[in-house]
Amino acid sequence: MTKQERATRTRQALIRSAAVVFEQHGYAQARLTLISSGAGVSTGALHFHFENKAAVAEAVVAEASRGLRDMSAAIRRGTDTALQALVDTSHALVELLRGDPVSRAGFRLSCDGERAAAPDLRMEWHHRVRELLEEAAAAGTLADDIAREDAVAATVAVTAGFEVLGRHDTEWLSSYRLTGFWQLLLPRLAAAKTLPLLDPAGTGAVASPRPGPGAASAVGEAEETAALTAEPT
Amino acid sequence: MTKQERATRTRQALIRSAAVVFEQHGYAQARLTLISSGAGVSTGALHFHFENKAAVAEAVVAEASRGLRDMSAAIRRGTDTALQALVDTSHALVELLRGDPVSRAGFRLSCDGERAAAPDLRMEWHHRVRELLEEAAAAGTLADDIAREDAVAATVAVTAGFEVLGRHDTEWLSSYRLTGFWQLLLPRLAAAKTLPLLDPAGTGAVASPRPGPGAASAVGEAEETAALTAEPT
Numbered sequence: 098m099t100k101q102e103r104a105t106r107t108r109q110a111l112i113r114s115a116a117v118v119f120e121q122h123g124y125a126q127a128r129l130t131l132i133s134s135g136a137g138v139s140t141g142a143l144h145f146h147f148e149n150k151a152a153v154a155e156a157v158v159a160e161a162s163r164g165l166r167d168m169s170a171a172i173r174r175g176t177d178t179a180l181q182a183l184v185d186t187s188h189a190l191v192e193l194l195r196g197d198p199v200s201r202a203g204f205r206l207s208c209d210g211e212r213a214a215a216p217d218l219r220m221e222w223h224h225r226v227r228e229l230l231e232e233a234a235a236a237g238t239l240a241d242d243i244a245r246e247d248a249v250a251a252t253v254a255v256t257a258g259f260e261v262l263g264r265h266d267t268e269w270l271s272s273y274r275l276t277g278f279w280q281l282l283l284p285r286l287a288a289a290k291t292l293p294l295l296d297p298a299g300t301g302a303v304a305s306p307r308p309g310p311g312a313a314s315a316v317g318e319a320e321e322t323a324a325l326t327a328e329p330t
Numbered sequence: 331m332t333k334q335e336r337a338t339r340t341r342q343a344l345i346r347s348a349a350v351v352f353e354q355h356g357y358a359q360a361r362l363t364l365i366s367s368g369a370g371v372s373t374g375a376l377h378f379h380f381e382n383k384a385a386v387a388e389a390v391v392a393e394a395s396r397g398l399r400d401m402s403a404a405i406r407r408g409t410d411t412a413l414q415a416l417v418d419t420s421h422a423l424v425e426l427l428r429g430d431p432v433s434r435a436g437f438r439l440s441c442d443g444e445r446a447a448a449p450d451l452r453m454e455w456h457h458r459v460r461e462l463l464e465e466a467a468a469a470g471t472l473a474d475d476i477a478r479e480d481a482v483a484a485t486v487a488v489t490a491g492f493e494v495l496g497r498h499d500t501e502w503l504s505s506y507r508l509t510g511f512w513q514l515l516l517p518r519l520a521a522a523k524t525l526p527l528l529d530p531a532g533t534g535a536v537a538s539p540r541p542g543p544g545a546a547s548a549v550g551e552a553e554e555t556a557a558l559t560a561e562p563t
Binding site: 125254255274277284285 | 358452476477479480481483484486487488489490491492494495502507510511513514515517518519
């Protein structure tokens with residue numbers, strides 16, 4: 098492993114640890130020593146990568162944003178229709194919120210006003226939903242009698258609702274909840290000829306929705322990273 | 331005005347001022363002196379009514395809960411079908427979130443985990459949505475082919491989404507957004523014979539959705555209350 102690779106792994110471990118600490122303590126109460134020790138490195142190593150807590154938070158949001166974009170692009174490539182891609186992407190988003198602390202913390206940091214870290218993940222999600230529904234409309238797979246903006250808003254609001262309700266009760270992030278929503282909405286949304294082709298439970302077109310180095314930094318590996326790191330400790 | 335009436339008005343003014351301060355500064359940063367001065371009274375008067383900040387927050391949530399319950403009951407009395415009552419109640423809820431700082435702060439305090447003040451307003455709203463949809467099902471006004479729990483969950487998630495998105499962009503609390511959602515969903519939700527009877531924009535059955543003393547404590551009146559108050563200042 099090169100120096101560069103080790104530095105990248107340490108940075109990822111710090112981002113992941115920060116996400117966990119932000120989630121448990123909130124941004125205001127999060128202490129840098131907790132973040133560095135959670136990644137198995139010293140605060141010196143943390144400061145090698147990040148100037149201050151705000152910079153760590155920005156990195157968490159940027160990483161969550163990257164994960165969301167990569168996931169969404171991979172799903173679109175692997176799915177026939179834009180409408181099914183929308184369903185699949187929403188399932189993958191809920192899966193990220195369920196299993197990935199970086200995505201969860203990214204949404205909270207970017208949206209809760211405790212600090213307005215750019216980019217705004219809900220805004221990015223809003224744009225993605227609109228893009229996919231515009232694509233579906235252009236392909237003639239949307240029902241004629243619905244207002245597209247209503248469909249965009251309903252999808253964005255429902256997923257925002259699942260995210261915020263899921264903070265207190267993870268059942269809201271179960272895939273059956275989202276499947277139920279699409280079972281309700283798709284018959285209104287899809288053109289008659291398209292509806293039978295759609296799976297409200299998602300096609301699972303992309304098995305692992307969050308590829309890239311972020312996925313590798315599990316807890317055990319973070320410790321390994323700490324042992325291997327070449328930055329000041 | 332009796333002593334008792336004056337005390338009630340001061341208490342309401344304090345609750346309203348606290349809601350504004352909690353909303354602007356967050357619970358953790360909210361200072362009691364700001365709350366009392368916002369109500370035009372001294373901190374001594376505040377402590378006559380509330381032991382500490384937690385007690386003020388509880389009173390805000392309790393007042394928001396009362397407002398929600400009263401509004402919902404009044405709408406049900408004034409509306410023919412349970413399904414229209416659900417639509418109307420959701421519109422009144424969004425109107426409260428748009429115009430009433432006590433309702434807004436109540437939802438945040440009760441749901442954001444910065445402190446878990448009882449009662450949980452989202453839970454209460456969840457129960458109300460379920461009650462109305464059960465009533466609609468019993469009356470045969472729901473479509474046969476939908477799962478009622480999916481309709482409950484979609485309604486609760488969408489309104490939670492509007493609430494949280496509306497914190498940063500009040501357009502999410504516009505009535506046309508919610509009307510768009512019901513235009514999308516009602517044709518799926520309602521039995522064929524019921525659909526033509528429903529108005530997705532709400533019937534406005536209850537013009538003022540939040541009766542009771544809470545509605546009276548506007549800013550100007552809070553100052554009047556302060557001048558009239560008989561509690562220690």
